[in-house]
Amino acid sequence: MTIKDFEIYLRPTQFIDCDKTDVIEYAKAKTTEGKSDKQKAVDLYYAVRDDILYDPHHLILNPKLISASLTLERGRGYCIEKSLLLVAVGRVHNIPSRLGFSIVKNHLATPKFIEMLHSDKFVFHGYNEFWIEGKWVKCTPAFNKSLCEKFNVAPLEFDGEHDSVFQEHEHGQQYMEYLHEYGQFDDLPYELFAQELKVHYPHLFENGNLKKLA
Numbered sequence: 502m503t504i505k506d507f508e509i510y511l512r513p514t515q516f517i518d519c520d521k522t523d524v525i526e527y528a529k530a531k532t533t534e535g536k537s538d539k540q541k542a543v544d545l546y547y548a549v550r551d552d553i554l555y556d557p558h559h560l561i562l563n564p565k566l567i568s569a570s571l572t573l574e575r576g577r578g579y580c581i582e583k584s585l586l587l588v589a590v591g592r593v594h595n596i597p598s599r600l601g602f603s604i605v606k607n608h609l610a611t612p613k614f615i616e617m618l619h620s621d622k623f624v625f626h627g628y629n630e631f632w633i634e635g636k637w638v639k640c641t642p643a644f645n646k647s648l649c650e651k652f653n654v655a656p657l658e659f660d661g662e663h664d665s666v667f668q669e670h671e672h673g674q675q676y677m678e679y680l681h682e683y684g685q686f687d688d689l690p691y692e693l694f695a696q697e698l699k700v701h702y703p704h705l706f707e708n709g710n711l712k713k714l715a
Contacts, residue, residue: 507632510597514688519589521570528593538596539661542631542638545594546659549587550642553578557614562698564691580643584627585689587642597632600689601639604681604701622680624701625694628666630685637685639664 513520519528532544554577561567561582569589572582584600591598605626615621628641640659649656659665666679683693699706 507597509687510599510632511592511595512687513589513592515564516568516585516689516691517589517592517687518568518570519592523573524570524586524589525593527573528590531590532594538594538631539633541594542591542596542633542640543659543661545587545590546629546640546642546661549583549590550656551645551647552576553583553586553642553645555579555583555644555648562695567689567691579627580641581625581627581689581694583642584629587629587640591629591631599630599637600686601628601630602626602683602686602690602694603628603679604683606678606680618702619704620701622701624697625683631661633661638662639666641666 518524527548528545531548532541536544553572556577557579559577560579567582567585569585572578572586575582578586581600581602588598588600603626605623606621607623607626627643628639630637630639632638638661641657644654644656646656657665683690683697
């Protein structure tokens with residue numbers, strides 16, 4: 502890949518507002534300039550994973566209320582919101598960073614949440630990719646450590662070298678199954694995201710409005 506190919510993975514976008522002061526300050530507070538890109542990416546991953554609490558019950562569809570900076574301000578968010586923030590802080594440190602989206606089956610989901618979705622499949626699960634030492638490396642910052650401890654599951658670790666996307670039980674049982682890949686993006690493909698939710702969870706859009714997931 503050429504330098505020009507990476508430009509779209511370094512710039513601020515509508516949803517990845519890495520040029521916002523609070524995002525820049527947060528990014529710089531969570532790692533140091535003297536470290537390698539790999540070391541920085543690891544620091545940033547753990548910061549977003551554990552500082553921002555995973556909250557799938559507050560699904561926001563208004564594009565004006567979705568961004569990396571708003572996720573940081575709220576201190577919680579669902580997987581896409583956390584991924585937006587991780588991409589943003591990566592870009593602050595000039596590490597090419599992008600989003601990936603999948604349909605997954607999450608065996609950690611509670612019966613209550615599955616009942617609300619009418620499905621055990623999670624559409625548009627967000628994850629991240631950093632360009633580190635000549636390759637894209639995947640990581641998933643969604644599930645914070647305290648949440649994993651509550652479910653007696655080991656949190657996903659990330660070393661900046663190997664992909665980290667499969668949530669596993671301490672005895673090796675796989676908890677995250679990837680069923681479909683949408684691909685990688687430089688920003689949240691909002692129209693596709695909203696469209697897929699309507700296709701897979703039509704009951705959430707009764708009367709044309711998203712019902713509250715709580």
